[in-house]
Amino acid sequence: MIVQSASTLTEISQRIFQAVGCSDDIAKRVTAALVDANLCGHDSHGVIRIPTYVEAVREGHVVADARPSVIRQTAVTALVDGHWAFGQVSAAYATQVAIEKAKGAGVSMVGIVRCNHIGRLGEYSTMASDAGVALIIVAGGFGGRGVSAVPFGGSKPLFGTNPISVGIPAGVQPDVLVDFATTAVAAGKIEVARAKKAPLPPGSIVDREGRPTTDPEDYYKGGALLPFGGHKGYALSVMVEFLGRVMTGADAYAEGTRGGPVYGHSGTLVLAMDPTVFVDAAQYADAADATLARLKDVPPAPGSSGVMIPGEPEARSRAQRLVNGIPLAEDTWEKIQSTARSLGVS
């Protein structure tokens, strides 16, 4: 294990993305998303992705300097064409559109098609809660190469990890951040466990024969992810597939990248809500803070250090890692360095 500061990782990542063809602002956007995922403790969506993202540009799945645009819109809806840009660019753009529309009309719904991997979904729900808007974001149909989950009761993988994130603004308390895959673990966490040569938690994956296993290598030999919480996690993943892929019409935009789409049938849906539609701003802030205070007042269970609010683990990790640095598996750091060397970045 080695430790790097957020600023070192930011510098090397920006230079790599510039070298692979991104404009400066796009290199900064993608880098900020990756390093922030590491700071939040979600290493699966951090700089570990740099080598595969560079590969995706080389293979034509990601267009390094592409920018999203609105295909059509109303006062409360918009359909965004990601033009196969980096997903972090498209999702940040769509989230901004959704925030502005919700501030004007109270609610909004924005879809993204021709959408690449959007990274840590919590980034977008946090953008909204920072702006005083509640937001739900789902990414459906991201079961591209090598990422697949078994539907509950089935024997063959079909879905991606179908994540969902919700951001809810509070008053003076920290905002609520709900953010997870509807599989027992995010696929990137298998990569992290593989790099560390560590076992996965039981109930995360099955091997190619459908047998439970904790060995991350079994996943890469034809295994699959399991939904979290049995039929309930599976039901949520069906919901995400419909909202993200079916309702956005993503399948109709699947053609068209040089190397053939990895995430061709994937779509993202953003739903934004002004939390002060039914109550005034002061009443909302007081009620939100009182709800959080009631949660924190619940006495700890035996052996527990107490109740945390969703979003608290990420905030604690950020505070700690900004001071102590970001731990990376040696294998991950070596792959980033080798990607840098292949692009002439020292």
Ligand SMILES: NC(=O)c1ccc[n+]([C@@H]2O[C@H](COP(=O)([O-])OP(=O)(O)OC[C@H]3O[C@@H](n4cnc5c(N)ncnc54)[C@H](O)[C@@H]3O)[C@@H](O)[C@H]2O)c1
């Ligand atoms: N772009 C994609 O296609 C994609 C796919 C899957 C996952 N992801 C991302 O991967 C990341 C990791 O997903 P995951 O499923 O491993 O998440 P996870 O299982 O680590 O759960 C994280 C969520 O649970 C909350 N949480 C954790 N411990 C808690 C506690 N003790 N008390 C209260 N709340 C607690 C966190 O605040 C957060 O909301 C997420 O950021 C997700 O968006 C992205």
